[in-house]
Amino acid sequence: MDELVNVVDWSRLQFALTAIVHWLFVPLTIGLSLIVGIMETVYYRTRNEKWRRITKFWMTLFGINFACGVATGLILEFEFGTNWSNYSWFVGDIFGAPLAIEGIVAFFLESTFIAVMFFGWKRVSPRFHLAATWLTAVGVMLSALWILVANAWMQYPAGMEFDPDQMRNVMVSFSDVVFSPVAINKFFHTVLSGWVLGAVFVVGVSCWLLVRKRNREFALKSIKVAGGVGLAGIILTIWTGDGSAVQVAKYQPMKLAAMEGLYSGQEGQSLVAFGIVNTDKRPLDDKKALYAEISIPKGLSLLARHDLDAFVPGIDDLIRGYAVNEAGDTVYKDVSYARRIEMGRDAQTALYDYGVAREAGDSTAMDSSLRIVKENFRYFGYGYLSAPEDAVPPVALSFYSFRVMVMAGGYLLLFFFVVAWASWRRKVNLLDNKWFCALGLLTIPVVWICSEAGWILAEVGRQPWTIEGLLPVNAAISSISAGSVQTTFWIFVVIFTALLAAEISIMVRHIRRKAESDLFYGPEK
Numbered sequence: 001m002d003e004l005v006n007v008v009d010w011s012r013l014q015f016a017l018t019a020i021v022h023w024l025f026v027p028l029t030i031g032l033s034l035i036v037g038i039m040e041t042v043y044y045r046t047r048n049e050k051w052r053r054i055t056k057f058w059m060t061l062f063g064i065n066f067a068c069g070v071a072t073g074l075i076l077e078f079e080f081g082t083n084w085s086n087y088s089w090f091v092g093d094i095f096g097a098p099l100a101i102e103g104i105v106a107f108f109l110e111s112t113f114i115a116v117m118f119f120g121w122k123r124v125s126p127r128f129h130l131a132a133t134w135l136t137a138v139g140v141m142l143s144a145l146w147i148l149v150a151n152a153w154m155q156y157p158a159g160m161e162f163d164p165d166q167m168r169n170v171m172v173s174f175s176d177v178v179f180s181p182v183a184i185n186k187f188f189h190t191v192l193s194g195w196v197l198g199a200v201f202v203v204g205v206s207c208w209l210l211v212r213k214r215n216r217e218f219a220l221k222s223i224k225v226a227g228g229v230g231l232a233g234i235i236l237t238i239w240t241g242d243g244s245a246v247q248v249a250k251y252q253p254m255k256l257a258a259m260e261g262l263y264s265g266q267e268g269q270s271l272v273a274f275g276i277v278n279t280d281k282r283p284l285d286d287k288k289a290l291y292a293e294i295s296i297p298k299g300l301s302l303l304a305r306h307d308l309d310a311f312v313p314g315i316d317d318l319i320r321g322y323a324v325n326e327a328g329d330t331v332y333k334d335v336s337y338a339r340r341i342e343m344g345r346d347a348q349t350a351l352y353d354y355g356v357a358r359e360a361g362d363s364t365a366m367d368s369s370l371r372i373v374k375e376n377f378r379y380f381g382y383g384y385l386s387a388p389e390d391a392v393p394p395v396a397l398s399f400y401s402f403r404v405m406v407m408a409g410g411y412l413l414l415f416f417f418v419v420a421w422a423s424w425r426r427k428v429n430l431l432d433n434k435w436f437c438a439l440g441l442l443t444i445p446v447v448w449i450c451s452e453a454g455w456i457l458a459e460v461g462r463q464p465w466t467i468e469g470l471l472p473v474n475a476a477i478s479s480i481s482a483g484s485v486q487t488t489f490w491i492f493v494v495i496f497t498a499l500l501a502a503e504i505s506i507m508v509r510h511i512r513r514k515a516e517s518d519l520f521y522g523p524e525k
Contacts, residue, residue, distance in 0.1 A: 006482035008474050011083040014489045018076045019459070020452060021496045025069030025503075027451050030144060030191055031198015031229070032062040033137035038225055044130045054221060056121075057514055058202065059133075061507055063118060066110075066140075068503045072496070083485065087466050087476035094160050094171045095150050098178070102146035110139025144194070145187050152183035154467050155458070156251045162377055164354050164370055169470075182247055189240035192233050193451060196412060199230030200447040203419055205511060207440030210432060214515050220423065223431060227419040234413045241409070242303070248461075249304035249312070250326055252468060255461035257315045258393040259402040260300060261289050265314040271299025274403075277396040283315050283389050315395075319388045335379070337388035344383025347376035381470040390472075393463045401457040408450030415443055 036059050043051035077099060080088050088095070116124060116132035124132070153159075159176030160169045171177065203226045206219035248256045256262075261277050262269070275290035301310040305324075311331050313322050321336035335343070350372035357365035385391060419440075422430040430436055462468055466476040 007477055007480065007485060010482055010485040010489060011477050012473060014083060014485060014492060015076075015079055016459075017489065017492060017496070018072065018079060019455070021500070022069065022072035022076050023452060023455055024448065024500070025065050025072060026144070027190075027194035027197040028065050028201055029062065029069050030140055030194030031196070031201065031233075032058060032065065033140045033198075034195055035198055035202055035225060035229055036062055037134045037137045038229070039222075040130050040133050042225075044126055050217070050221070054218060057218075058222070059117060060510055061205075063114070064503060064506050064510070066114065068499060071499065075492070082488075083478055083480070084466070084476050085478040087471060089168060090471055090476070091157075091160070091169045091467060094153060094157075094169060094177060097171060097174070098146040098149040098153075102143050106139050106142035106146060110136050110143065113139065141191055144191055148187045148190055149178050149183045151458075152180060152186045153177055154465075155186075155462055156180055156182040156247075157467050157470055162373075162380075164351060164373060165358070167351070167355070182251060185240055185243045185247060189237060189244055192237040192240060193454065195229050195233030196237055196416075197447045197451055199226040199233060199416070200412070200443050202226035203230065204440050204444040207431075207437035208511070209515055211434060211437045211441075212515055216432075220431060223419065224423040227416060227423045230412075231416040231420040234409070234416050238409060238413065245303045246306065249324075252462060253313055253323065254315065254318055254391065255393060255398070256304060257313065257318060258395045258398040259457060259461055261395055261399045262300070262312065262314040263289050263316045265312045265317050267301070267311045268298045268309050269300040269304075269312040270295035270297050271303060272296075272399075273299075275399070277399050279396055281395070283319055283392055315392055319391075337382070337391055340379040340382040341385055341388065343376040343379040344381060344385075346383075347373050347380045348383045350376070379469070381465065381467070381472055381475070384472045384475045385464070390464060393461050398457060398461045401453045401460065405450055405453040405457060408446055408453065412443070412447060412450065415439075 036055055039051060039055040039058065042048075043055055080095075113132040113135040116129060117136055120129050120132060157169075158180045159171055159173035161172045162168075163170050177183070202222050206222045206226070209215050209219040245256075257265070260272055261275060263281070263283065272290065273294045273296055275293040275295075278288055278291060281287045281289050298308045300312050302308050304310065304312050311324055313324060313331075317323075319337045321334045321339070322331060323334040324331055350369045354366055354369035354373060357363075357369055382391070418430075422436075464472045464474070466473050
């Protein structure tokens with residue numbers, strides 16, 4: 001048993017490492033592809049040589065980041081086969097479909113036209129080059145779409161049916177998988193947040209140019225484009241974030257309760273603005289959940305249900321079986337978590353009996369077992385849990401990551417209001433201010449922290465499930481030793497550290513080399 005726990009923990013840690021590193025590159029790729037497309041569009045319409053040079057400068061940084069994102073993304077997908085083969089077998093027909101489309105369609109689209117972007121300036125017409133740039137941006141977003149469809153399905157499994165003869169789930173409705181409310185909202189929320197991150201990166205680098213007192217006009221024009229993209233992006237990201245909260249309340253109420261540190265809910269539930277999690281608190285005990293709590297009255301009810309007086313269940317309520325219907329207006333007694341575990345085990349036992357009966361050719365026993373499987377399959381995954389408390393995500397990490405994301409998002413909203421106002425109203429004195437430029441540089445790590453915190457909340461908040469309510473992590477892993485996972489984990493640490501160091505070094509060298517010359521009037525290098 002200890003070996004199994006170690007394999008699960010190390011596999012989760014390895015996947016978390018790969019995903020976090022991969023996500024350093026993805027949102028910047030999404031954001032820069034849009035900004036580069038806008039800049040080249042301005043060049044195409046004005047034929048102003050300055051805008052061509054601006055475009056090529058940021059395009060190079062996009063290309064460097066794109067290459068690193070591809071490398072880490074491939075490793076991430078391979079891990080589903082090496083570390084999570086049971087998961088891949090159980091739902092491979094469903095989960096693999098969007099990933100296959102991403103590789104065949106979206107990745108080939110962006111890979112094809114990215115070559116035209118970089119090498120076609122003097123080989124194709126300006127119109128075709130502009131089209132290639134925008135098609136690359138579209139390819140980047142399509143890649144994000146199919147990957148996010150796969151991830152959203154893990155959060156909200158839809159469009160599937162269990163096939164007892166194959167002992168796995170199969171897809172019955174591709175449209176239900178692609179157009180689930182979780183998938184659509186997750187796609188827009190993620191892409192829009194990528195716009196914000198890309199915009200912060202452009203503003204920050206441009207602020208560094210202003211501090212160096214080089215290429216001032218180049219920097220101001222870049223900030224003007226990025227300021228508009230960033231402001232639109234952060235406003236829309238907050239809007240889609242509100243939609244995400246409603247969907248989490250509807251489809252993943254345990255995640256919502258964990259990210260609020262809420263154990264006992266009520267009507268008109270307050271939202272915690274600040275608090276310190278009591279790490280000794282356990283479900284169904286009498287200990288205090290939070291210390292030094294500062295709350296917004298009825299805030300969580302408004303966030304989760306858009307109703308100030310709505311009931312929001314807590315962790316203890318959900319374990320006991322209390323829930324809210326999808327309309328959000330009725331509290332009812334659902335199946336308790338203890339009963340779900342029993343039903344899940346009944347489904348697993350009946351599935352085993354079905355296999356035995358099938359081998360023996362006993363159709364009567366097969367029908368009887370299959371009936372039990374269907375009656376209890378909804379809670380199939382709970383049968384792998386030892387106790388109801390095992391279905392509770394890590395509360396402290398969910399709680400703090402949510403607040404880091406929200407606070408950083410609020411700061412970014414204010415930041416881009418100021419940037420957009422200063423650049424579009426020609427208040428250049430503010431942009432030339434050294435303290436503002438320093439703030440622009442410091443905002444670069446803030447936006448990455450915000451982005452990573454959002455993904456930590458999304459993934460940690462649905463633990464212990466690889467597929468919400470259907471398959472926990474301890475049943476999804478491969479039959480490998482903990483030692484092999486530990487070894488590859490530390491190999492990945494070395495590889496990713498070297499990759500990050502190389503990417504940062506190349507990007508900084510490119511920025512410095514270009515900054516030392518006149519980007520508008522000097523020779524191109």
